[in-house]
Amino acid sequence: VQLQAYGGGLVQAGGSLRLSCAASGRTFSSYVMGWFRQVPGKEREFVAAINWSGDSPHYANSVKGRFTISRDNAENMVYLQMNSLKPEDTAVYYCAADPNWARIVFNLKTIGAWGQGTQVTVSS
Secondary structure (H helix, E strand, C coil): CCEEEECCEEEECCCCEEEEEEECCCCHHHCEEEEEEECCCCCCEEEEEECCCCCCEEECCCCCCCEEEEEECCCCEEEEEECCCCHHHCEEEEEEEECCHHHHHCCCCCCCEECECEEEEEEC
16 A cells, blocks of 8 residues: 655644545555654654544544544545644654554554655644
8 A cells, every 4th residue: 555645734833734644555444544743853653543444543642632533445545633733743744554453553663554744833
C-alpha cells in the first residue's frame, strides 16, 4: 500500500485541522491505519490508530478527547480531525498502515508502510 498524507498547516492554539491520508491498493480494508508525529530531535510518537472496520479507534493520552481518527474504506482514506490544538501538537504528522494492530499501536519499527509527512504548526 502507498500512502499520501496532506492537510497540515498553521493554526492558532484552540483551532482545528483535518489531516487526510489517501491510500492506493485494493486491500486497504485489511490494514490497520495509524497517525504518528515527530518533532526534530525527538522520537516518533504514536497519536491514533483505527482498526480494519473503523469501529475501534485508539488514542494516545495526549490527544484523547481532542483528536478523532476515522476511515472510509470505500474511498481508501483515513482522517485525523484535530480540535483544541495546542502548541505542543506542533510536529510533522505521518500516516502509516500495517496489517497488524500491535505494530501500529505500539509504534514498532517494523510498521509496513508510511506516507510522507505533513507539517502541523500551532501558534500560541
